[in-house]
Amino acid sequence: MRLSGTDAGAAPRESAVITGQEAHIKVQGLTMAYGDFVLMRDLTFTINRGDIFIVMGGSGCGKSTLMTILIGLKAPAQGKVFYGGEDFWGADQETRDRIIRRAGVMYQSGALWSSLTLAENIALPLEIYTDLRPAQVRKVVKLKLALVGMAGFEEFYPSEISGGMQKRAGIARAMALDPEILFFDEPSAGLDPVSARRLDDLILELRESLGTTMVVVTHEMASIFAIGSNSVFLDVSKRTMTATGNPNQLLAETKDPALRLFLTRGEHS
Amino acid sequence: MTARGEMTLEQPSADTLKVVLSGDWKLGGELPSAEKVQQALDNQPGVRQLVFDTRKLASWDTGLLTFLTNLNAFCLKQNLRLKSDGLPPGAKRLLELAAAVPEKKDARPAEERLSFLSYLGNETVNFFRSAGELLEFIGEAVIASQRLVRGQAQYRRADLGLILQAVGVQALPIVSLICFLVGLILAFIGAIQLKLFGAQIYVADLVGIAMVRLMAAIMTGIVMAGRTGGAFAAQLGTMQVNQEIDALKTTGISPMEFLVLPRMLALALMMPPLCLYANVMGILGGMVVGVGLLDIGFIEYYQETAKAVGLWNLGIGLFSGLVFGIIVALAGCMRGMQCGRSASAVGDAATSAVVTAIVGIIVSTAVITVLCNFLGI
Numbered sequence: 002m003r004l005s006g007t008d009a010g011a012a013p014r015e016s017a018v019i020t021g022q023e024a025h026i027k028v029q030g031l032t033m034a035y036g037d038f039v040l041m042r043d044l045t046f047t048i049n050r051g052d053i054f055i056v057m058g059g060s061g062c063g064k065s066t067l068m069t070i071l072i073g074l075k076a077p078a079q080g081k082v083f084y085g086g087e088d089f090w091g092a093d094q095e096t097r098d099r100i101i102r103r104a105g106v107m108y109q110s111g112a113l114w115s116s117l118t119l120a121e122n123i124a125l126p127l128e129i130y131t132d133l134r135p136a137q138v139r140k141v142v143k144l145k146l147a148l149v150g151m152a153g154f155e156e157f158y159p160s161e162i163s164g165g166m167q168k169r170a171g172i173a174r175a176m177a178l179d180p181e182i183l184f185f186d187e188p189s190a191g192l193d194p195v196s197a198r199r200l201d202d203l204i205l206e207l208r209e210s211l212g213t214t215m216v217v218v219t220h221e222m223a224s225i226f227a228i229g230s231n232s233v234f235l236d237v238s239k240r241t242m243t244a245t246g247n248p249n250q251l252l253a254e255t256k257d258p259a260l261r262l263f264l265t266r267g268e269h270s
Numbered sequence: 271m272t273a274r275g276e277m278t279l280e281q282p283s284a285d286t287l288k289v290v291l292s293g294d295w296k297l298g299g300e301l302p303s304a305e306k307v308q309q310a311l312d313n314q315p316g317v318r319q320l321v322f323d324t325r326k327l328a329s330w331d332t333g334l335l336t337f338l339t340n341l342n343a344f345c346l347k348q349n350l351r352l353k354s355d356g357l358p359p360g361a362k363r364l365l366e367l368a369a370a371v372p373e374k375k376d377a378r379p380a381e382e383r384l385s386f387l388s389y390l391g392n393e394t395v396n397f398f399r400s401a402g403e404l405l406e407f408i409g410e411a412v413i414a415s416q417r418l419v420r421g422q423a424q425y426r427r428a429d430l431g432l433i434l435q436a437v438g439v440q441a442l443p444i445v446s447l448i449c450f451l452v453g454l455i456l457a458f459i460g461a462i463q464l465k466l467f468g469a470q471i472y473v474a475d476l477v478g479i480a481m482v483r484l485m486a487a488i489m490t491g492i493v494m495a496g497r498t499g500g501a502f503a504a505q506l507g508t509m510q511v512n513q514e515i516d517a518l519k520t521t522g523i524s525p526m527e528f529l530v531l532p533r534m535l536a537l538a539l540m541m542p543p544l545c546l547y548a549n550v551m552g553i554l555g556g557m558v559v560g561v562g563l564l565d566i567g568f569i570e571y572y573q574e575t576a577k578a579v580g581l582w583n584l585g586i587g588l589f590s591g592l593v594f595g596i597i598v599a600l601a602g603c604m605r606g607m608q609c610g611r612s613a614s615a616v617g618d619a620a621t622s623a624v625v626t627a628i629v630g631i632i633v634s635t636a637v638i639t640v641l642c643n644f645l646g647i
Contacts, residue, residue, distance in 0.1 A: 115612035131298050140336040141297070144368060147339065152373035160612045179297065179331045206367055210360040 024083075025050040025182065025214045026071065031080030033066050039240060040066055044080065046233045046245045053208055053215040053228050055248060058235030059263065064218045065109075067235070068186055071216065073101045102130065104182040105175030109190060111167035113159035119146065119170050120155035126177045145173040149203060165196040172203065182214045183207070189221040201227050222266055226252075234260050275333065277302040279310050285318040287311060289341075292326035295334035304340035311350065320345060322356035330361060338365050407604045411534060414526045418535070423527045433536040437498050441544060444497065448489050449548040453477050453555025456485070461564055470564040474574035477556030483583040484590070486548035488635060490541065491594030495627035499602035502533055503623035506606025507616035515607070525607065534599040541595030542588045549587065582647050590638055594631050601627035 024047045031044040040063040048054040056064045069075040071082060073089070082089040084100045092100070113122050123142045127133055133141065146152050149169040159167055168188060175183055185204065189197035201224050208215055219225060225232065229248040236243040236259050244251055244260050252264045275295035280288040289307060311317055320341065327334075338357070342365060345352040354362045384392065417423040460476040506529060509515050518525050553575055560566040566574075605623035609615050 116614035133298060137297075137336070140340070141332055144332065144336050144339050147368035147371070147373070148364065150371035152368075152371065153375060158612070160610065160615075203367075206363065210363040210367070212360070 023050045024048070025052070025085060026216075027081075027083040028071075029081045029083070031067075031070070031082065032078040033063050033070060034078035039078070041235055041240055041242070042079075043241050044233070044235075046242065048214060048216060049231065050214055051208065051212050052231045053204065053217060055225050055229035055232035056216065056218045056235070057220055057225055057232055057248070057263070059220065059237045062235040062237035064220070064235060065186055068184055068216070068218050072104060072106055072184055073097050102178070103180055104184060105178065105180035106184045107168065107171040107175045107186065107188060109187045111159065111164075111171035113167055113170055113174065115159050118156050118158055119151070119162075119173075122159070122170065123174045123177050126174070130178060141177070145176055146170070148176070148207075149173045150199075165192050165200075168192070168200065169203070172200075172207075176207070179211075180213065182216065185215065185217045185219075187219055187221075188217060189219060189224050194223075197221065197224065198227075204228055220263075222264070225264075234263065236260070274299055275301045275330075277306070279307065281314065281317070282321075284316050286321055287314065287317045287319075288321050288323055290323040290326070291334070292328070294328050295330040295337070297331050297333040297336075299333060301333050301337065304337050304344065307341055308344050311344075311348065317350070319351035319353055321353045324356055324358055327358065330358065334361055335364055335368070339368055342369060403608070404604065407607070408600065410526045411530060411600060414524065414531045415534075417527060418531055423531055424523055425528050425532050430532040430536060433532050434540060436501075437494065437536050438540040438544065441494065441497060441540075442547065444493055445490055445544055445548050446551050448493055449481070449486055449551040450555040452485055452489050453481055453552030453557075454559055455555075456480055456552075457556035457559035461559060465564070470560070471566055471570065471574055473556060473560050473564060474566070474571045475578035477560075478553055478575040478579040479583055481552030481556070482549045482579045482587050484587065484635070484639075486552050487541075487545045487587050487590035487594060488631060489552075490544050490548045490591060491598060491631045492628060494537065494541070494544075494595070495598045495601070495624050495631065498537065499598040499623045499627040500620040502599065502602030503606040503609070503619040504616055506603060507609030507619040510607065510609040511611055511613070511616060530599075530603040530607070533603055534596060537595035537599040538592055539595075541591040545588055545591030549584075586638070586642060586647070590635065593634050593638070597630040597634060598627045601630055 026048040028044055028046050028048075032042040033040040033044075044067070056067055058064050066075065070077050076090060081091065084103075087096070087100060089097060089100055113119070114125070117125065120139070120142045123145050124138045127138050127141060131138075142155060143152065146154060149172050151166060151169055151173065154162065154166070154170070159170070162170065172183075172185075172188075188200050188204070192200065204215055204217070205228050207213060215228075217224070217228065225248045232245065232248045232251065233242050234244040234251070235241075236257075238259060243257050244255060248264070251260060255261055255264070274293050275291065276293045278290045278292075280290060282288055287307070287310060295301060307320070311320075338354075338361065342352055344350075354365055357365070414423060418425075456477050457473050460473045461470060464470050464472050464476075506515070509529070515525050515529070518528055557568070557571050557575075560571045561568050602623040605619040605626060609619040
C-alpha cells in the first residue's frame with residue numbers, strides 16, 4: 002500500500018487522507034444489463050482518493066452489480082471505468098488483473114474459503130503475490146487479524162466463528178496485500194447494531210490511518226451517514242442515478258422525492 | 271529496485287533508546303529485524319523507554335507495522351515503555367488498533383496429540399456411533415416408508431417424477447456402455463479358457479448367468495452409487511449448508527419424508543428395470559464376441575443363453591438390483607443429511623456417500639450369495 006505512500010519531509014507525515022482531490026475511480030456513461038434487461042443506465046460519477054464512497058439505493062437497484070463491474074467480475078453493457086486514468090474495461094485481461102490486484106474486496110457473507118483456516122485464508126494472497134518467507138507471512142497474518150480485533154483466531158475455520166467475525170476476517174483477508182482500494186458489499190447486513198457500529202468504526206479507522214479509498218455498497222442508513230464522505234444514489238424506478246455527493250449534504254439539500262424517501266426511511270415523502 | 275529500510279539506534283539518555291528509521295519500510299523489501307533492537311535493549315539494562323525518530327522515513331506499509339507490533343510485544347513483556355509519538359500518525363493509530371483487543375490465548379483450539387491407544391479408542395467409539403446413526407437413519411426411513419404406504423407421507427409427486435427421470439432414463443447411456451463392455455470382457459476371458467476344450471458355445475452360458483444373476487446388478491449399482499448417490503449427498507449437503515433442511519423442520523415438514531423418501535422410492539423403482547436393461551446389454555456384449563470371434567451362430571448363441579439363464583437367476587439379479595438401489599439411496603441421503611456447514615463438508619459427504627454405497631453393495635452381494643447357496647437356488 003501504499004499505506005502511507007510518501008511520508009517524506011522534515012516531520013513524520015500522516016498518510017495523507019486526501020478526499021475530494023484526486024480521482025481514483027471514474028465511471029462514465031455506464032450501463033449495466035443482464036442480456037436485454039437494462040438494470041441501470043448513464044451512470045457517471047467519480048470516486049476520489051481517500052473517499053468512503055457509498056453506493057446506495059433500494060433493494061434490486063443494482064448496487065452489488067455495480068460493484069461486480071468495478072471489481073472486474075462482470076463487463077458493463079456500455080460505458081467506461083477508469084482506475085487512476087487507465088481504462089479498466091478497455092484494457093486486456095492481464096492489465097485488468099494488475100489493476101484489480103491493488104484492490105481488496107469484502108463480500109457480503111465474508112466468502113472465506115471454508116476448507117482453509119483464517120490464517121491460511123489471509124496467507125494465500127501473500128503466498129501467491131509476494132516473496133515473503135513463511136515466518137514473515139505468519140507475522141503479517143497475525144497483524145491483520147489483530148487489526149480487526151481477532152488476534153488468536155488464526156487456527157479457526159470459518160464455520161467455527163460467528164457471522165460478524167467472518168465479516169471482520171473477510172476484511173483482514175481483503176487487506177492482506179495492502180490494497181489502495183477496499184470494496185465492501187453490505188458490510189453491516191445481518192449484524193447486530195453494536196457489531197455494525199464497530200465495523201463502521203473499523204472502516205473509518207482504516208481509512209484515517211491508511212488513506213485507503215473505500216467503496217461501500219449498503220442501504221443501512223446509520224452506516225451511510227456515519228461513514229460516507231461521498232455517494233451515488235441509484236433510483237430503481239428511473240433505472241439511473243439521480244444524485245451524487247456527501248450523504249448528509251444530500252439529505253439537507255435534495256428536492257428529489259425518491260432520494261428524500263430513501264434517506265429518511267420513508268418518513269418524509 | 272527493492273525497497274530498503276534502514277535503522278540506527280541512539281541513546282540520548284541513560285534510560286532511553288531512540289530508534290531512528292529511514293528509507294522505505296515496505297513489505298518484501300530489505301528491512302532490519304526487530305531482534306536487533308531487542309538485543310540492544312538486553313545489553314542496556316538501564317533503558318526503560320523506547321522512542322522513535324521517523325523524520326527520514328520515506329514510505330511505509332505493513333512491513334513497518336509488523337516490525338512495530340513485534341517491538342510492542344517485546345516491550346510489554348519486558349515492562350518497557352514504547353513511546354509512539356515519533357511514529358507516523360497512521361502507523362501510531364494502527365498500532366493502537368492492533369493492540370485494542372488483546373489476543374485470545376484460549377481461542378485457538380488445542381492441538382491434540384493422541385497416543386495410539388487413545389486414537390484406537392476414539393476410532394472404536396466413532397465406529398459404534400456411526401453404526402448407531404446408520405441404524406437410526408434406517409429406522410426413520412422404515413417409518414417414513416410405512417407412512418408412504420398409508421398415504422400419509424408429505425412429499426411432492428412432481429419431485430418424485432423428476433428424480434425418477436434423473437435416476438432412470440438419464441442413466442441409460444452410462445449403464446449401456448458399462449454393461450455392454452463387462453459382457454464383452456467376460457466373453458473374452460471365458461473364450462480363451464473354453465477354446466482350449468473346444469467348448470466355445472459355453473461362453474453364452476458364462477456371460478448369461480454371470481450378467482443376469484450378479485454382474486449386471488453390481489455394475490449398475492456401482493454406476494448409480496457414483497452417479498446418483500454422490501449427487502444425492504451433494505444436493506442434501508448443500509441444502510444443509512444453506513439451512514434449507516432446518517427450514518423444512520421448522521415448517522413442520524419431515525426432511526425424511528420430503529427429501530429422502532422420494533429418492534429412495536425412485537431408486538427402488540428404477541433399479542430393477544435398469545438391471546433388466548443391463549442384462550440385455552451385457553448379453554449383447556458377450557454375443558458380439560461369441561458371434562464375431564468364436565464363429566457361434568446368432569440363433570445358436572441365443573438358444574444357449576436362454577437355456578442357461580433360468581427364472582431364478584433373473585429373480586435373484588432383479589432382487590439384488592432392488593436392494594442395491596435402496597442402499598445407494600440411503601447412503602447418499604444419509605451422508606447428505608449428516609453433512610457439515612461448509613463447502614468442503616459437501617465434498618466429503620459426496621465422497622463418503624459413494625464409498626458407503628459401494629461397501630454396502632459388496633457386503634449385501636456377499637450376504638445374498640450365501641443366502642442363495644443356503645437355500646440351494
